[in-house]
Every structure is written in C-alpha cells, then in structure tokens.
Amino acid sequence: xxxxxxxxxxxxxxxxxxxxxxxxxxxxxxxxxxxxxxxxxxxxxxxxxxxxxxxxxxxxxxxxxxxxxxxxxxxxxxxxxxxxxxxxxxxxxxxxxx
Numbered sequence: 001x002x003x004x005x006x007x008x009x010x011x012x013x014x015x016x017x018x019x020x021x022x023x024x025x026x027x028x029x030x031x032x033x034x035x036x037x038x039x040x041x042x043x044x045x046x047x048x049x050x051x052x053x054x055x056x057x058x059x060x061x062x063x064x065x066x067x068x069x070x071x072x073x074x075x076x077x078x079x080x081x082x083x084x085x086x087x088x089x090x091x092x093x094x095x096x097x098x
C-alpha cells in the first residue's frame with residue numbers, strides 16, 4: 001500500500017514543480033482552460049490513457065472548455081507519490097498554462 005505524503009512533502013512539490021496545482025482537503029486540484037470543448041475532450045482522452053497505464057485514476061470534471069482534475073489516493077485517504085507522478089504527467093499532457 002502506498003504511503004501518505006507529509007504536509008511538508010506536499011507543500012514542497014506544489015511550490016517547486018507543481019505550481020499549477022493547489023491542495024484542497026487532501027486532494028491535488030488543477031483546472032485547465034482549453035481553447036475549445038474538443039481540445040478539452042482530447043486532453044481528457046490523453047490523461048485517461050496515462051492514468052490507465054499507471055493504474056491510478058483522477059476525478060475529472062468537464063465544464064465546456066475547462067477541465068478540472070482532482071488527485072488523491074482513495075485507498076489511503078490522502079496524497080501519495082502516485083498523485084505527484086500523475087500530476088506531473090497531466091502537466092506534460094496539458095502542455096500549457098491552465
């Protein structure tokens with residue numbers, strides 16, 4: 001079972017390289033504004049493939065051109081290294097400021 005990250009580890013990751021993410025109630029959250037609805041759907045499809053390959057799946061909310069990702073390791077009730085890894089992969093897939 002994955003280990004929960006400490007608050008210091010989470011804060012360091014968000015400050016250092018996950019600057020587009022925020023922590024809300026033991027969850028990493030990022031919204032990405034896309035140029036069009038279809039661009040958002042393409043991003044979701046890309047992230048779905050990444051998540052499936054990692055066997056770690058985000059909660060995804062689609063609101064017209066805005067896609068919001070929420071990451072948490074539900075089995076342990078908080079954030080783990082899996083969430084940081086998936087957040088970095090989402091950032092790479094988004095390829096732009098969101």
